[in-house]
Amino acid sequence: MSAPTTSEAGTHGARGPVWLEARGITKQFGAVIALADVDVSISLGEVIGLIGDNGSGKSTFVKILSGVYQPSSGSLLVEGKPVRFHSAADARAMGVETVHQDLGLVDSMSIARNFFLGAERRKGPFLDLKRMERETTAMLKEIGLGNLRAVGQDVSKLSGGERQAISIGRAVAFQRKMLILDEPTSALSIQETQKVFEFIRAARDRGLAVLTVMHNLEQVRDIADRFVVFYHGHKIADIVNTGQSEADLAHYIIEGKLAEMGVDRDQVDTGVVRAITAE
Numbered sequence: 001m002s003a004p005t006t007s008e009a010g011t012h013g014a015r016g017p018v019w020l021e022a023r024g025i026t027k028q029f030g031a032v033i034a035l036a037d038v039d040v041s042i043s044l045g046e047v048i049g050l051i052g053d054n055g056s057g058k059s060t061f062v063k064i065l066s067g068v069y070q071p072s073s074g075s076l077l078v079e080g081k082p083v084r085f086h087s088a089a090d091a092r093a094m095g096v097e098t099v100h101q102d103l104g105l106v107d108s109m110s111i112a113r114n115f116f117l118g119a120e121r122r123k124g125p126f127l128d129l130k131r132m133e134r135e136t137t138a139m140l141k142e143i144g145l146g147n148l149r150a151v152g153q154d155v156s157k158l159s160g161g162e163r164q165a166i167s168i169g170r171a172v173a174f175q176r177k178m179l180i181l182d183e184p185t186s187a188l189s190i191q192e193t194q195k196v197f198e199f200i201r202a203a204r205d206r207g208l209a210v211l212t213v214m215h216n217l218e219q220v221r222d223i224a225d226r227f228v229v230f231y232h233g234h235k236i237a238d239i240v241n242t243g244q245s246e247a248d249l250a251h252y253i254i255e256g257k258l259a260e261m262g263v264d265r266d267q268v269d270t271g272v273v274r275a276i277t278a279e
């Protein structure tokens, strides 16, 4: 079954073509249905804010998109062609960069070494540190992070926001198509969050598709072009950000909107309600 979306709405001017499509994704862990028949399309040049209560399936979905989990059923398409991500490396090779909560940075290594983690420059059998530092400096400058710090410094000296910036910068520099962030700002100050949002917007404006999981509704209103709402493993809303209030979004996440439609929670759990599409 396929859920309607607002992808035709066209209210986000810079939004490009659909890059990745998840169709009918279901994920079971034993008796637990973490995701039930979820359809989501992700376009280049847009930021999707994925929201939903604890346990609604957000991280499971992120892990399927980034190759960590295989779906129990359903399929993924990239540029309209079916793909299978057997591993995180597989997804990365196809253009999906995921910034996990722990960020995957190595504290004891320099900014430059972290930037090139898994893609090290070499001179014969040796690491070409000078070249990695030079290229990191140039790339950080190009993406507006020029005055971050000396790239030879250890990552352990960076703030949470700066660490996020390195991870996002890496996705841009290596020309990934899609950037996934799982709760990128949960540990950040307001100022740092704003900085990270600037980097996310810059990535989007360079044409990346961005999907970010967020708990904070005030923040997600600030950054998302579109909201996708999960509820007990179902996608119950897929709506363009037209300035809905925090309270409106909270209603999707809990039961308000469903009650408004005369639908109760039990029906959602059994999959009667597949999607609410609204502006």
Ligand SMILES: Nc1ncnc2c1ncn2[C@@H]1O[C@H](COP(=O)(O)OP(=O)(O)OP(=O)(O)O)[C@@H](O)[C@H]1O
Pocket: 029, 032, 033, 034, 052, 053, 054, 055, 056, 057, 058, 059, 060, 061
């Ligand atoms: N590896 C696993 N084994 C068994 N059950 C799992 C596993 N991963 C997730 N689940 C279950 O799947 C459901 C969805 O979990 P998921 O982590 O995707 O939720 P979430 O929306 O990310 O929640 P949160 O906001 O708390 O991070 C939950 O009921 C969870 O207990």
Ligand SMILES: [Mg+2]
Pocket: 058, 059, 060
């Ligand atoms: Mg989670």
